[in-house]
Amino acid sequence: MVQILDKRVERSKASVLAETYRQLTQSGLSGVSIDEVSRASGVSKTTIYRHWPSRSALLIDACSRLGRAYPPPDTGTVRADLYALLTNFAEQLQTAAWASVYPSIIDAAERDPEIAAMQCGLHLAFMAPFHAVVERAKDRGEVQRDRSAADLIAAVVGPLFYRRWFSKEPINADFVDSIIDAVI
Amino acid sequence: MVQILDKRVERSKASVLAETYRQLTQSGLSGVSIDEVSRASGVSKTTIYRHWPSRSALLIDACSRLGRAYPPPDTGTVRADLYALLTNFAEQLQTAAWASVYPSIIDAAERDPEIAAMQCGLHLAFMAPFHAVVERAKDRGEVQRDRSAADLIAAVVGPLFYRRWFSKEPINADFVDSIIDAVI
Numbered sequence: 001m002v003q004i005l006d007k008r009v010e011r012s013k014a015s016v017l018a019e020t021y022r023q024l025t026q027s028g029l030s031g032v033s034i035d036e037v038s039r040a041s042g043v044s045k046t047t048i049y050r051h052w053p054s055r056s057a058l059l060i061d062a063c064s065r066l067g068r069a070y071p072p073p074d075t076g077t078v079r080a081d082l083y084a085l086l087t088n089f090a091e092q093l094q095t096a097a098w099a100s101v102y103p104s105i106i107d108a109a110e111r112d113p114e115i116a117a118m119q120c121g122l123h124l125a126f127m128a129p130f131h132a133v134v135e136r137a138k139d140r141g142e143v144q145r146d147r148s149a150a151d152l153i154a155a156v157v158g159p160l161f162y163r164r165w166f167s168k169e170p171i172n173a174d175f176v177d178s179i180i181d182a183v184i
Numbered sequence: 185m186v187q188i189l190d191k192r193v194e195r196s197k198a199s200v201l202a203e204t205y206r207q208l209t210q211s212g213l214s215g216v217s218i219d220e221v222s223r224a225s226g227v228s229k230t231t232i233y234r235h236w237p238s239r240s241a242l243l244i245d246a247c248s249r250l251g252r253a254y255p256p257p258d259t260g261t262v263r264a265d266l267y268a269l270l271t272n273f274a275e276q277l278q279t280a281a282w283a284s285v286y287p288s289i290i291d292a293a294e295r296d297p298e299i300a301a302m303q304c305g306l307h308l309a310f311m312a313p314f315h316a317v318v319e320r321a322k323d324r325g326e327v328q329r330d331r332s333a334a335d336l337i338a339a340v341v342g343p344l345f346y347r348r349w350f351s352k353e354p355i356n357a358d359f360v361d362s363i364i365d366a367v368i
Contacts, residue, residue, distance in 0.1 A: 028291055030214035100294045106349050107212055107287035123350055150353060151362050154343040161350060162342030165290050166307055169334060178335050182366040 015041040020062040028104030056114040066098040072129035078137035090171040093164040199225040204246040212288030240298040250282040256313035262321035274355040277348040
């Protein structure tokens, strides 16, 4: 009996999360409505608030599906590693669902400390492969040991973010090359 | 009589815009409520919609107050010009009201074509002094004539945006120096 109940709870939670994620990718964070999540998932608002104490808690849970960890490349040179990372990242920025949702998280983080903490975690996860690549480059002596990894990563990732969300210019291979040339 | 009416209309429009701007800087674009603007400004919703055909139109009008045009520096060298521009920009990013509102515009622009067109205009206005500085550097032969100004500007402005809104790291003078060193 307990097992059946557990499964039912898991199914409810899964359908609430799936519906929240659907609304999130369609309308951004501010477009998610608990009323509408309840209606579409068939799970009552009381039950939703039993599993997630606040709207932010549910949003944070749904957002954790956005990122996707992937192992850092290890080609043997920092230039080729960065090229592989930035090319993959550029493609994600221009095609993946998270790229159109992320500004709504950045926006909410300006005012909501819970969302800000979640965004900080997402950011660290997105940047982890870059840090791994820079650390290996330092071990090989390709990048000076005392050079700030955070500065280097801001200099290569910043221009991609700028193009995707601010200037809306395409991010092509020549652009990625010019960014790597500037820092290495 | 017409003049008195005109003045009354101007006063109404001004108080609607002022209240919209207040809500905008406090809660971001998605936090602006026409009901609340009407209540706080004492101007009826019917009158508001007579002046602005849509919520987006009112938001766009209020957002046009965000940017502030300032003349590009002209120190004689591209390095000093960029340093002046980026230092000023870094300070604005870290203190000005528009910096906490801008992500909500970026977010809305993902889904609303009217807001996207307005954001494009704001972006061009923000970047105009950078283009002026790079053009002058080309005239002086400090930057190669065939080098893409857009690529260069993305490389210097992108890292600042990245730090302000994504990594939330401080933007200090050393960081600005390292960014300019990389591109010049």
